[in-house]
Amino acid sequence: xxxxxxxxxxxxxxxxxxxxxxxxxxxxxxxxxxxxxxxxxxxxxxxxxxxxxxxxxxxxxxxxxxxxxxxxxxxxxxxxxxxxxxxxxxxxxxxxxxxxxxxxxxxxxxxxxxxxxxxxxxxxxxxxxxxxxxxxxxxxxxxxxxxxxxxxxxxxxxxxxxxxxxxxxxxxxxxxxxxxxxxxxxxxxxxxxxxxxxxxxxxxxxxxxxxxxxxxxxxxx
Amino acid sequence: xxxxxxxxxxxxxxxxxxxxxxxxxxxxxxxxxxxxxxxxxxxxxxxxxxxxxxxxxxxxxxxxxxxxxxxxxxxxxxxxxxxxxxxxxxxxxxxxxxxxxxxxxxxxxxxxxxxxxxxxxxxxxxxxxxxxxxxxxxxxxxxxxxxxxxxxxxxxxxxxxxxxxxxxxxxxxxxxxxxxxxxxxxxxxxxxxxxxxxxxxxxxxxxxxxxxxxxxxxxxxxxxxxxxxxxxxxxxxxxxxxxxxxxxxxxxxxxxxxxxxxxxxxxxxxxxxxxxxxxxxxxxxxxxxxxxxxxxxxxxxxxxxxxxxxxxxxxxxxxxxxxxxxxxxxxxxxxxxxxxxxxxxxxxxxxxxxxxxxxxxxxxxxxxxxxxxxxxxxxxxxxxxxxxxxxxxxxxxxxxxxxxxxxxxxxxxxxxxxxxxxxxxxxxxxxxxxxxxxxxx
Numbered sequence: 001x002x003x004x005x006x007x008x009x010x011x012x013x014x015x016x017x018x019x020x021x022x023x024x025x026x027x028x029x030x031x032x033x034x035x036x037x038x039x040x041x042x043x044x045x046x047x048x049x050x051x052x053x054x055x056x057x058x059x060x061x062x063x064x065x066x067x068x069x070x071x072x073x074x075x076x077x078x079x080x081x082x083x084x085x086x087x088x089x090x091x092x093x094x095x096x097x098x099x100x101x102x103x104x105x106x107x108x109x110x111x112x113x114x115x116x117x118x119x120x121x122x123x124x125x126x127x128x129x130x131x132x133x134x135x136x137x138x139x140x141x142x143x144x145x146x147x148x149x150x151x152x153x154x155x156x157x158x159x160x161x162x163x164x165x166x167x168x169x170x171x172x173x174x175x176x177x178x179x180x181x182x183x184x185x186x187x188x189x190x191x192x193x194x195x196x197x198x199x200x201x202x203x204x205x206x207x208x209x210x211x212x213x214x215x216x217x218x219x220x221x
Numbered sequence: 222x223x224x225x226x227x228x229x230x231x232x233x234x235x236x237x238x239x240x241x242x243x244x245x246x247x248x249x250x251x252x253x254x255x256x257x258x259x260x261x262x263x264x265x266x267x268x269x270x271x272x273x274x275x276x277x278x279x280x281x282x283x284x285x286x287x288x289x290x291x292x293x294x295x296x297x298x299x300x301x302x303x304x305x306x307x308x309x310x311x312x313x314x315x316x317x318x319x320x321x322x323x324x325x326x327x328x329x330x331x332x333x334x335x336x337x338x339x340x341x342x343x344x345x346x347x348x349x350x351x352x353x354x355x356x357x358x359x360x361x362x363x364x365x366x367x368x369x370x371x372x373x374x375x376x377x378x379x380x381x382x383x384x385x386x387x388x389x390x391x392x393x394x395x396x397x398x399x400x401x402x403x404x405x406x407x408x409x410x411x412x413x414x415x416x417x418x419x420x421x422x423x424x425x426x427x428x429x430x431x432x433x434x435x436x437x438x439x440x441x442x443x444x445x446x447x448x449x450x451x452x453x454x455x456x457x458x459x460x461x462x463x464x465x466x467x468x469x470x471x472x473x474x475x476x477x478x479x480x481x482x483x484x485x486x487x488x489x490x491x492x493x494x495x496x497x498x499x500x501x502x503x504x505x506x507x508x509x510x511x512x513x514x515x516x517x518x519x520x521x522x523x524x525x526x527x528x529x530x531x532x533x534x535x536x537x538x539x540x541x542x543x544x545x546x547x548x549x550x551x552x553x554x555x556x557x558x559x560x561x562x563x564x565x566x567x568x569x570x571x572x573x574x575x576x577x578x579x580x581x582x583x584x585x586x587x588x589x590x591x592x593x594x595x596x597x598x599x600x601x602x603x604x605x606x607x608x609x610x611x612x613x614x615x616x617x618x619x620x621x622x623x624x625x626x627x628x629x630x631x632x633x634x635x636x637x638x639x640x641x642x643x644x645x646x647x648x649x650x651x652x653x654x655x656x657x658x659x660x661x662x
Binding site: 048050070071074075076077078079081082083085089090091092093094098102103105106110111150151 | 475476477478479481482485486488489490562564565568569570571572573574575576578
């Protein structure tokens with residue numbers, strides 16, 4: 001489903017990725033772990049087509065995506081990928097339901113249909129009560145579940161989560177992870193999680209440990 | 222305190238330095254215009270009498286003084302650029318022991334320093350132009366008084382200091398950081414009071430001609446003028462409410478994600494758009510007034526019509542300058558908006574929302590805000606001018622064509638200005654919305 005071959009990426013003089021190679025199968029849940037500065041987020045951004053590696057290849061479904069133009073990669077992210085960040089990803093001015101409906105609306109789906117789908121996801125994630133509230137009125141855990149709903153609403157084949165529980169307390173974090181992993185398993189969605197938290201990594205089928213921009217170890221659950 | 226200010230000035234980022242230079246340039250322009258207005262007024266003995274008799278110099282002086290309004294709006298918008306960085310800096314200072322009073326003083330000092338620097342530049346520039354013109358015109362233009370210059374400089378510096386007193390926007394700066402209020406202050410019912418009072422006074426004065434109960438034989442005319450002035454200020458205050466209502470209406474009906482996002486962003490903070498568009502609204506208002514006046518005066522064949530052409534030309538020129546200056550303020554507003562929303566926009570881009578779609582959000586915001594503001598301003602301006610002129614010269618059906626055309630053109634130019642600024646900001650959008658906003662390592 002998703003492959004990376006000898007990825008290398010530098011920021012100014014800092015080497016973030018130094019020849020990373022990996023393969024992730026369909027429906028697999030993979031955690032990318034490592035100490036701060038080990039290149040976890042950079043790897044996730046390269047896999048998701050958010051940034052391009054300096055060298056190496058990223059393949060999705062057998063097709064290279066690192067050579068695609070910005071427009072093609074954007075379309076790919078909208079149609080096939082979902083992304084969850086640590087915080088700050090919801091538009092504060094939109095209601096929770098509108099935030100979740102955005103990917104569908106940008107894909108030219110009807111307003112009613114998009115909002116209906118959004119509400120249905122909010123129900124699945126047990127935050128239906130927050131549908132008409134704005135992010136500023138929600139707790140961190142509720143906001144993150146809404147972000148999860150937004151990442152899943154368009155039926156992506158892969159969801160990338162960058163420290164999805166980093167800004168939450170352990171209880172809220174656990175709940176978000178339960179739902180994210182539960183939904184991914186139920187729908188057969190591939191999930192790639194970047195985390196430095198062992199409890200989050202424990203949800204994964206496989207853990208890829210990075211150190212100094214290279215794969216240091218792989219552990220299968 | 223001075224030592225802290227110097228340290229901060231040394232550590233300014235490139236963007237802050239650019240903002241500072243723009244503020245100095247705005248202050249210089251305001252000083253120049255104020256000096257010109259003072260100089261023209263000096264040329265008259267009985268100023269009030271000259272204004273009432275419609276003397277050209279005083280009308281031009283008034284026009285120049287009024288041009289300070291868009292320049293002030295420009296300086297104000299500039300002062301809001303890089304606000305987030307400044308707020309973080311102030312929060313860090315609070316953590317280091319600065320009191321809220323220190324924070325206000327820092328802002329006032331910064332504003333006064335830049336305003337005085339701009340003021341000195343403006344005075345120097347005006348003195349040079351004044352001397353050159355006096356020499357070319359062989360003394361026809363008097364030299365500006367050396368008493369007036371320090372007064373102008375003091376006024377500009379004071380304005381700068383006052384504008385810097387407030388740390389800015391709807392944020393609370395505490396030692397723990399910068400927090401936004403629950404939500405930006407929305408439009409108030411009070412803002413509509415002036416509109417209602419203005420219309421009421423205008424109608425009472427207009428309808429009660431000859432029999433107006435107050436002010437003797439000029440009572441009716443005074444009520445009409447007072448009503449028009451109240452309506453003008455009321456419209457400026459009500460702009461935020463109008464924008465919010467338009468955004469809410471559009472947001473409830475649209476099917477397009479771009480329009481929904483644009484409408485919701487504006488509904489949440491209509492005041493910033495109102496501030497940016499108020500001068501454009503005023504320009505449209507005055508332009509419509511002038512258009513209706515032109516049409517009626519020329520169709521009425523008033524004696525001395527030819528000499529009015531120069532006056533109207535000057536007024537139109539002043540309106541173009543006002544529009545250009547308010548466009549610059551609008552640019553600053555767009556930059557501020559982009560900086561404010563960069564995280565949300567970056568997240569949307571990472572989720573696969575194409576950059577052109579976000580660009581369309583900007584242009585739709587401009588349309589949703591500018592169209593109603595310009596329409597209402599044109600309607601109010603035309604209405605007041607037509608009623609006043611019909612009272613003086615009688616009904617002139619021949620004047621309707623140009624009045625309506627000019628009003629429509631003015632609305633179009635106002636909305637187009639906002640649209641062009643938004644379209645230009647799309648380039649900036651790509652540079653502002655960077656995906657490394659989410660880069661945690």
